[in-house]
Amino acid sequence: xxxxxxxxxxxxxxxxxxxxxxxxxxxxxxxxxxxxxxxxxxxxxxxxxxxxxxxxxxxxxxxxx
Amino acid sequence: xxxxxxxxxxxxxxxxxxxxxxxxxxxxxxxxxxxxxxxxxxxxxxxxxxxxxxxxxxxxxxxxxxxxxxxxxxxxxxxxxxxxxxxxxxxxxxxxxxxxxxxxxxxxxxxxxxxxxxxxxxxxxxxxxxxxxxxxxxxxxxxxxxxxxxxxxxxxxxxxxxxxxxxxxxxxxxxxxxxxxxxxxxxxxxxxxxxxxxxxxxxxxxxxxxxxxxxxxxxxxxxxxxxxxxxxxxxxxxxxxxxxxxxxxxxxxxxxxxxxxxx
Numbered sequence: 644x645x646x647x648x649x650x651x652x653x654x655x656x657x658x659x660x661x662x663x664x665x666x667x668x669x670x671x672x673x674x675x676x677x678x679x680x681x682x683x684x685x686x687x688x689x690x691x692x693x694x695x696x697x698x699x700x701x702x703x704x705x706x707x708x
Numbered sequence: 709x710x711x712x713x714x715x716x717x718x719x720x721x722x723x724x725x726x727x728x729x730x731x732x733x734x735x736x737x738x739x740x741x742x743x744x745x746x747x748x749x750x751x752x753x754x755x756x757x758x759x760x761x762x763x764x765x766x767x768x769x770x771x772x773x774x775x776x777x778x779x780x781x782x783x784x785x786x787x788x789x790x791x792x793x794x795x796x797x798x799x800x801x802x803x804x805x806x807x808x809x810x811x812x813x814x815x816x817x818x819x820x821x822x823x824x825x826x827x828x829x830x831x832x833x834x835x836x837x838x839x840x841x842x843x844x845x846x847x848x849x850x851x852x853x854x855x856x857x858x859x860x861x862x863x864x865x866x867x868x869x870x871x872x873x874x875x876x877x878x879x880x881x882x883x884x885x886x887x888x889x890x891x892x893x894x895x896x897x898x899x900x901x902x903x904x905x906x907x908x909x910x911x912x913x914x915x916x917x918x919x920x921x922x923x924x925x926x927x928x929x930x931x932x933x934x935x936x937x938x939x940x941x942x943x944x945x946x947x948x949x950x951x952x953x954x955x956x957x958x959x960x961x962x963x964x965x966x967x968x969x970x971x
């Protein structure tokens with residue numbers, strides 16, 4: 644399966660969003676996740692199944708003025 | 709004494725939230741994030757900005773929110789947005805992520821001077837205020853837009869003093885002064901304040917608060933710089949409340965000139 648993760652086409656075997664976050668080496672507790680431009684709350688990550696062609700954005704709060 | 713008593717009751721209200729400190733700070737550009745908490749303590753700042761970005765797991769970045777003490781409110785910004793829709797998307801994500809209702813709208817299409825797009829900023833303000841956000845729009849100082857932002861439901865207006873990160877101070881002073889005179893919203897001077905004297909100047913002309921990030925974060929000692937800016941903002945505010953006398957063309961003696969020397 645291929646998804647677009649933060650703008651990059653990425654191969655993944657993760658069935659759900661939580662597994663993708665771990666598979667790709669992200670730290671789950673610092674992440675804000677969006678799939679196909681829709682925010683997915685943390686408690687829904689495991690239930691949220693991924694499909695080929697999904698667009699996933701994994702964001703985090705960073706320094707800014 | 710009167711000034712002190714006034715100052716004791718001198719709260720800043722933003723969207724119904726009370727602040728006793730009038731220096732807003734930012735989390736950008738710190739050499740070490742561990743400096744953020746002591747800077748906040750030294751400056752007294754009660755509201756600090758953060759940004760939302762794509763994560764690079766290889767960069768080993770850590771969530772900036774961990775470095776902000778729970779007593780300090782977080783003001784997410786929409787930096788990176790080039791349209792109202794993008795700003796709205798970032799704002800919704802930030803709130804859903806648990807950052808609260810405050811949002812600093814920043815819509816920028818000009819990469820050289822990083823000047824805000826007032827039209828898109830106004831559109832984003834209209835949308836987000838209706839959704840219950842406490843909207844603080846970063847804007848180019850303009851009296852008409854300031855009024856429109858008020859009508860759109862903004863909680864304050866944040867005119868730039870000079871371009872972001874330029875440390876050039878109040879290049880927009882004349883227009884900011886007119887905004888202060890006419891605005892029904894708190895006026896927070898944001899961007900370009902490079903020295904405590906410039907922060908004090910903004911407060912002396914009647915700004916309700918200032919936001920300082922670069923000047924504090926990029927100094928050799930951000931904790932000391934935070935303290936300096938905190939004191940300057942207090943000094944400027946007290947000077948404003950004290951209603952200083954204006955300038956005069958000629959000298960006016962402070963000591964009696966008549967006396968006994970020449971009979």
